[in-house]
């Protein structure tokens with residue numbers, strides 16, 4: 019049984035500041051270790067339920083935040099340029115997807131909230147519902163027929179995922195107070211909860227209790243940017259329509275292709291970010 023783990027970083031217990039998520043420095047080193055131990059806990063729980071093969075796709079920042087020789091028996095996809103970004107290397111040979119250490123969308127009060135790029139994207143709606151990165155990434159899982167079984171992070175992150183993944187196991191490791199503060203579980207308790215949640219999630223996949231992402235096709239991603247220039251730049255993309263001065267609507271029957279168009283928009287708008 020094959021498991022795909024997309025690991026972000028802002029959603030780990032104890033992490034509340036960018037300094038813990040961006041190197042170099044001791045705060046970042048601490049953040050990496052908090053993340054690593056949560057990822058290893060998720061892998062351990064999944065293995066206890068029968069997973070034999072794990073791929074961890076590092077999905078945060080420079081996408082190389084984990085020590086490859088301390089990830090248990092997982093393969094590791096890392097590096098700063100990946101066309102499929104947070105979902106690189108997922109295909110239909112996998113049986114389940116985990117989202118570990120995820121965070122809330124830009125407009126939410128989740129810890130370190132943002133949607134792909136905090137300096138470009140103000141809000142994304144998927145088929146009319148505001149979505150964080152989990153819903154957007156769910157397009158790829160849907161396209162490859164793989165259920166999303168587990169998400170970990172603060173309470174906002176779990177709530178935002180529910181409309182698209184009604185069956186998934188959510189593990190809340192901290193309560194967001196504001197965008198830059200939270201009450202976290204003791205990290206050891208968070209890891210135990212993740213281990214247990216991962217075990218339960220895989221058992222539910224095996225029992226056929228976790229359906230595919232609930233996203234109707236053709237799907238539309240409405241992406242609102244911080245500036246009108248960014249929306250204008252993205253107008254020529256496949257399936258794009260200008261839906262407002264700062265907003266484009268991307269529509270496609272193929273969820274994987276829609277995700278690719280979205281990540282292309284994200285890459286393009288980096289050229290227009292201030293500073």
Ligand SMILES: [Zn+2]
Nearest residue numbers: 026027028078
């Ligand atoms: Zn991140």
